[in-house]
Amino acid sequence: MHNDIEKILISKEEIEEKCKELGAQLTQEYEGKFPLAIGVLKGALPFMADVLRHTEVHLEMDFMDVSSYGGEMRSTGEVKIVKDLDTKVEGRDLLIIEDIIDSGLTLSYLVDLFKYRKANSIKIVTLLDKPEGRTADITADVVGFQVPNEFVVGYGLDYQEKFRNLPYIGVLKPRVYGGE
Ligand code: XMP
Numbered sequence: 001m002h003n004d005i006e007k008i009l010i011s012k013e014e015i016e017e018k019c020k021e022l023g024a025q026l027t028q029e030y031e032g033k034f035p036l037a038i039g040v041l042k043g044a045l046p047f048m049a050d051v052l053r054h055t056e057v058h059l060e061m062d063f064m065d066v067s068s069y070g071g072e073m074r075s076t077g078e079v080k081i082v083k084d085l086d087t088k089v090e091g092r093d094l095l096i097i098e099d100i101i102d103s104g105l106t107l108s109y110l111v112d113l114f115k116y117r118k119a120n121s122i123k124i125v126t127l128l129d130k131p132e133g134r135t136a137d138i139t140a141d142v143v144g145f146q147v148p149n150e151f152v153v154g155y156g157l158d159y160q161e162k163f164r165n166l167p168y169i170g171v172l173k174p175r176v177y178g179g180e
C-alpha cells in the first residue's frame with residue numbers, strides 16, 4: 001500500500017469484478033443501439049477503459065473536460081467547459097461515465113447541457129456514489145459502489161493531481177492534506 005494512504009476502501013479485485021458486472025449490464029441495456037460513451041476527464045479514465053472493455057455492443061467514445069470554479073475538494077456548481085465533445089449529441093443515446101458523484105452539481109450541469117443539445121436519451125454510470133454529499137437532484141442509473149462522506153483517491157481520483165494511478169480506492173492520511 002502507498003505510504004500516503006490510510007486505508008483501502010475498495011480493492012483492485014473488487015473494482016475488476018464490478019467492471020465485469022457493469023459491462024455485462026450495459027451490454028444488455030444498449031443491445032441494438034449505438035451509444036455515445038462520454039468520459040468526464042480526467043477522473044473517469046481508468047473506469048471508462050475497464051468498464052467498456054467488458055461491453056459487447058458497438059459504441060462511440062468521446063470526452064469532456066469540465067472544471068468547477070472554486071474549491072479543490074468540492075465543486076461549486078459553476079462549471080467551465082475545458083474541453084467540449086467532438087461529437088454531435090443530437091438524437092444520440094448518451095452514456096455519461098463518471099468517477100464519483102458527490103454534490104451532483106457537475107453532472108446536473110452536463111445533463112442540462114445534453115438535453116439542450118437534444119440527446120435522445122441520457123444515462124449516467126458512475127464508479128462511486130457519495131449520497132451524503134448530494135445537493136443537486138441527480139441519481140445515477142448505474143452505480144459501482146457507495147462510499148461514505150470521506151475524500152477518496154485512486155483509480156482516477158486525485159488529490160492535487162496525484163494518486164490517479166493507484167489501482168484501488170483509498171483514503172489519504174490526514175497529514176497529506178495538512179491535517180495532523
Ligand atoms: P460533484 O460535487 O459535482 O463532484 O458531484 C464531482 C467531482 O468532484 C470531485 N470529487 C472528488 N474527487 N475525491 C476526489 O478525488 C473525492 O472524494 C471527491 N468527491 C468529489 C471529482 O472531481 C468529481 O468528478
Ligand code: MG
Nearest residue numbers: 041042043099
Ligand atoms: Mg473530477
